[in-house]
Amino acid sequence: MIQIEKLRKTYRSRGRELTAVDGVDLTVREGEIFGVLGRSGAGKSTLLRCVNLLERPDEGRIEVDGRDLLALSGGQLRAARQGIGMIHQHFGLLSSRTVAGNVAFPLEVMGVPRAERAERVAELLGLVGLTEHAGAYPAQISGGQKQRVGIARALAGRPKVLLSDEATSALDPETTASILALLRDLRDRLGLTVLLITHEMDVVKRICDSAAIMRDGRVVESGTVRDLLLRPGSELARDLFPLPAADVRPGTTVVDVTFEGEAAGRPFVSSLARTYSIDVNILGGAVEDVGGTRIGRLRIELPGGPELNAAQLAHLREAGLTVEVHPVPGTEVAA
């Protein structure tokens, strides 16, 4: 649904150059919620703003719903934008208009006749649960309600794609949860494709099907959230399951075991200990609900170096677990 190729955007100010997006490729499939995770300054906001050409990239290609946006004329681009909804961190509501007036705004821009507008506004407000606040001004409603107005407004043009620019970053945790639930619900009901950017791991964990991690203008890893969490060495897994720095003692093997779904229910630690008559030491662990499945990560210590534990590691892998062995200090540099 969204195809980004070799995207590059450099800002120049007072002779200094800053490459905000440095050769990014990204594919968002139809109907999925795709999260781009990164710290502030990682370039994720610029990336998102390139998707509806609020920022014009220096190089690259952007295709949304099969249309090459960079090839469009001014008028065609405005028409294309009407089919791409966007919600903003600070909502971007018109303070001089009521809730209903704000939702009507994009319809006015599109030239929808007045009578039809009123009907559509009522429908949209119902969709986000704000019917009772139609006559309120933005200053009179809460942050969560403001973002609901933003969402209703973004959906006015019946878009296939919704872009979310840190939509929950200005909200408290409970409101964040309700907005994320609304987004997922709308995706399910309207078949939206959602591309969101966030610096909150929690957002990715709660609603994203796929994710990319951005740093210094580049995508350092991307894929479905499940694959990323199960991939050894992934940053997403490290961020989601923060385990203390591994301190590998000589003569031991430290292993991170990632398990998901039904594998989470099996007692693999005791089975390992029983089968090989060894003492298994648990160093840390965490379990999270990610998109409806339980995914966990456990750090265990086995006696003997990695070369002595080949059978044990194979045993874990056979049980359907993802196994990641920490390097013994000293060998790391060589590797």
Place this chain on the structure above:
Amino acid sequence: MTWDEIWPLLRQGTVETLQMTVWATVITAVLGALLGLALVVTDRRGLAPLAPVHHLLGLVVNIGRSIPFIILLVALLPVTRAIVGTTIGTTAAIVPLAVSAIPFYARLVETSLREVDPGVVDAARAMGASRPQIAWKVLLREARPGLIAGLVVTFVALIGYSAMAGAIGGGGLGDIANRYGYQRFETNVTYAVVVAIVVLVQIVQLLGDRLVRRLSHR
């Protein structure tokens, strides 16, 4: 002079002052807003960045604002004659009043428009709004309380200027204070005029403030 003699003078002067200032304010509201909008739109970070135009408009505004009104009044006499057909009377006074108020108000408009949340402009762009739509439905609309507050300030300033315009045949309260109070030493006429102007300014400011409050939903 007795109160019975002063009263008709005051009434006539007030009507003339209002004629001059209201019309000048109406013209200023339209042209000053357009000029202010043009300043913001052509700015480096505006909707349609156009540096040469921006600098030219800025220069024009600054020149307009730096000429003392009394000099502008005289300098504009040929222009006034060309537009109105005469240089005497309240209608003729409207020209220099508007010319001096337009750049003043344009700066106030510029400031108000700059205070419009850039996030709202961004959101409108993302919705596919055209630049005229953004200028009209977002910038001018969102800044409306500020635009009106600025217009009230301009109107009050024009009441002051109109007294000077009166001195060269524009009529109005200033003219009465000059002819009776100053030239004929009728000090009580001067006091009456001052009170009338104070009351006028108070009423304008009060109504303006009320309107701004009603339109402001921040």
